[in-house]
Amino acid sequence: MSTAPLAVTHEDLALSELPPRCGAALAAGARMQFMYGWFPDARETPELRYVLHPARGRPPHVWRCQPRGQPPPSLAPSAPLLSWYERETTDLCGIDFSGQPLPQPLVLLPGAVAERPPLMPGPAAGLRYVPAPQPLPELAGGAPQDVQLLPFGPVRADVLESTQLAFLYIGEAILHYYPQLFFKHRGMEKRFEGMSPSLGTVLAERVSGVGSVAHSLAYCQALEAAAGCDVPSRGAWLRVLLAELERLYNHLHYLGYLCHTTTLKVGEAQGKYLEELAKQANCRVSGSRLLRGLIAPGGMRREPVLARLAADLAHIEGEFQRYADLLSSTNSHRDRLITTGMLGQQLAFDQGATGPVERASGVDRDSRRDQPYGAYSELPLRVAVQEGCDAHARQQVRIDEIAGSISLIRAVLDGLPDGPLLADCRLRPGTEGLGWAETPRGTAYYAIHIDAGGRLARVKIKSPSFSNWRVFPYTVHDTNMMDYAINEASFGLTVAGCDR
Amino acid sequence: MALKTISLWTLYGLARGKATSRWRGRGAEPGQAGFLGLPRFNPEKCQEGCRKCADACLPGAIRLAPGAGDERVTVDYGRCVVCQLCVEACPSGAFSSSEDWAFGSPMREDLVWTRAGASADGRSLQREIRRVFGRSLHIRHVDAGSCNGCESELQALNNPYYNLHRFGVFFTASPRFADLLLVTGPVTYALRGPLMETYEAMPEPRFVMAAGACAVSGGTNGGGYACGLGLEGVLPVDVYLPGCPPNPPAIIHALLMLLQRVPQRVRGGQLRSGSERSGDEHA
Known part of the structure; x- marks a missing residue:
């Protein structure tokens, strides 16, 4: 039995401790891996979990946080990779993060409405959906009329998975690119x-x-x-x-x-x-x-x-x-x-x-x-x-x-x-x-x-x-x-x- | 230098020889040895009061209806994801692993449960398919929320081993050139619209194939807040092809069946007798 898994360590953190602890962990060479919310004992407010990897050979470390009606601070400004996880948690668990740099839905497509956050305890109603355009960045200076928008997909050429790729381009040059993912979100x-x-x-x-x-x-x-x-x-x-x-x-x-x-x-x-x-x-x-x-x-x-x-x-x-x-x-x-x-x-x-x-x-x-x-x-x-x-x-x-x-x-x-x-x-x-x-x-x-x-x-x-x-x-x-x-x-x- | 390497590739390709396997067309295709397909069901071996198979079946392909003895167990291969857990759970050997691949059927009831509505095109054109398509077929594939397992096998159709082009069957980029809409996945809320638009853009006569357990019935992934139950009630289906995922020869067989170039092999949830085992002379 040489295969016992590494023992993951846990720690309770207050919301206010999150940003300084995140900064300290990053400075020490750790990487935030992901975060998620869940509803212990069918509670109304989700508990948040942050998983980080401190260093090579060490087990992952988990922070537990209880928001209790207060919006948790976004950690995206110091750990940008957490941004998508926070937005997903907002979509699926119904909790907002203060200071989130891009507070728009991620997993739910523009135009999709959930009657209640799908991961809340109990059965989730089907999503209502009237497709809406994805907000794209505004153009400044130059000749904006020369910039073309190419939305490619979600049904693409050949045998490929469905996703929509939006290109803002002039001639051959791509100015901005946005992949509209999550058409395949299956819950x-x-x-x-x-x-x-x-x-x-x-x-x-x-x-x-x-x-x-x-x-x-x-x-x-x-x-x-x-x-x-x-x-x-x-x-x-x-x-x-x-x-x-x-x-x-x-x-x-x-x-x-x-x-x-x-x-x-x-x-x-x-x-x-x-x-x-x-x-x-x-x-x-x-x-x-x-x-x-x-x-x-x-x-x-x-x-x-x-x-x-x-x-x-x-x-x-x-x-x-x-x-x-x-x-x-x-x-x-x-x-x-x-x-x-x-x-x-x-x-x-x-x-x-x-x-x-x-x-x-x-x-x-x-x-x-x-x-x-x-x-x-x-x-x-x-x-x-x-x-x-x-x-x-x-x-x-x-x-x-x-x-x-x-x-x-x-x-x-x-x-x-x-x-x-x-x-x-x-x-x-x-x-x-x-x-x-x-x-x-x-x-x-x-x-x-x-x-x-x-x-x-x-x-x-x-x-x-x-x-x-x-x-x-x-x-x-x-x-x-x-x-x-x-x-x-x-x-x-x-x-x-x-x-x- | 560049020219030199390119001619090197040509030589290299020629030296590799012909990789395409022989299509036998009798269900015993090479390269499929060891495949664990749809488990066979022998109700005579069922034990009274036992429900272990149904409890082990995640997608609900095995269900217990009220009744006594072997009447109780219903098996729907349209939902089966070939996980083999029923074979392991059954104490009396009523379910046994087989090398039967998933075979296509124009009737959902052939895979057991409900009646399928073949499209009007399919019914009226059945005698004329050969004339209309001249034995060739152009396919538009739509991924309606698959796990990418079906795509992995669909992409394999164009590898040198299966070489789908030799059958006169092609994937096409535009639905305007397509005869067949090949759908994978349980149909998510967001892809239902693009799927319908693709179908509408196809010229008539047009056919629809539900490929894989998800598209046939929802499989393990259908339902919930974001998914439908495959093409049920979404589009009229001409060929149901179960499997999770269906292996490449099963897909080829279903395509040729649509073109009436090979006969249907599954009825009443059972393969017609014959040599439905996979061959494997290719190393």
Whole structure:
């Protein structure tokens, strides 16, 4: 049992302490991760939770705050990445933050009206909706009549997720860019409420389909933290195997799609073909091409089928080596990536970029190493970091991570301990837990509260694409139209995870 | 230099050979080995008074109706998300895992429950489909709030392995050129409008496919304050394709079925007998 989760620490804070403590934590090198509201014992006012990560190797730390009729101060001015979480809490929990720099709805589309905040205790009525335009920034000086507005979407070309992209541009130059997300808001967090914790795993797998493993892993680890249950070694090692298989097929897809945007046709076909080989390997291992249906609270539901995996992996690795070498030496491809979509290190950190996106901007963070979970501390994990801050660096981080995932999978196959797969994970009423996992797109968190009857009272999902979509527009303003598709592909965003 | 690398890609591509798998068209397509699809139900093995399968079914695909013995259990594959929890929960083996993929049907009742209203176009044109479309099809996909799992498999259709173009089936950007509206997701409040506008923009005759458990029935994610229950009551549906997500050959099969190039394989919630197992000669 070498896999006990890091013990999360909690602390009660008065509202007035929030800004100074936030400032002090940031000065000491901590990063605010996310915040959320929930309604303990069906109370009328939400309790607020702030989750921060103090430093590498340390567990997350949680601040608890009780607003009691007083508006909490916005922390966005010192920790900008919290802005979206505060606006979401206003939309869904009905509590305003004083001094919030942009106090307009985020998750609810312009024109959507909730009779009462949807996350308030009790059933939520359906949203009423009369579409309204998104307020855009006012133009000053120059010749505003030359500026054109292009609203693209929500139904976009090809097979893509629904979202609307608004460009204010002159000729080729993008002056301002605004992605209208949350068309796909499904109220997933509310759907968990009242559900039995073990069935919630099936739902967690369906929050972001291409992150099924990492999402259900973070969810189950939150339950295990709440129950104080240790996953048996074999179960923990196999979870690493699944998580790295997920990273593998996602990153291969990423490369194929990136080549699509740089019009490198053979590169596109080969990337997608390798993704297909990886998905077929997934299917043989788990019965699901998206690796669903194996992870359960306490470990694994059943043994995966590993008979052919080593051979499948060797085949994919051999093909991938040559493919990666060619990508790295093709100037027409590299020219489109280098200096495209620049995201500076400070910006990446302050605005909350996560996963390969922040690691490509020189921010050396990876929750597999920094807040170790599962069996990662026993396995040879290398964190890929690049300093280029551009689309090319984001590609290189993924290429390095594919190699890293293949070594991790191989290490699991070589050293897989014997023993049980599943521990009894019995949840006591009124408990709570925090779980996290490094998805192919960055860190996902699940914060879970169990009610007096042993059912789910609140499930907060912090998805990596929510973080990366927030950062992305900063790399689009003041660039040009020709680079947009490449830049977006280089971020590797999902809409489903962001919108939930 | 650039020219040199590009010709290198050409050589590299040619050297990789043909990746496209053979389409057998009998339900036994390569590359699908190990797939755990819709669990098979054998009511004769049901235990009196047991409700473990229904309790383990998140989307409510398995329900208990008042009645005795095997009459009580109803199974709706239109809601099934292939999580296999019923197979694990059942103490008597009445549910067993199978490699049956999700297969499309023009009738919702074929997946078990309620009657589906095929569109007027679908009914009146059924005999003429071949003439009208000439065996080809242009698809406009609309994501109406999916988890991106269905998109992941739809995108796979154009990879070299499945190579959808060889069937004369294409995704098109504009609804004006589309014959089929392929919908994924449970239909969120915000995407209902754009979905209807896309449908309205399509020329007639036009067809609608509900792909994946969410679009067929709401699945696990439908309902709540922000979602509908798939296309039920939103658009007339011509092909229901369950699955979570449906795998690429299941999608291809449903598309070819719409074009009347292959027969329907599922009726009454059961696959017609034959070789519905997946083949796997491709390494």
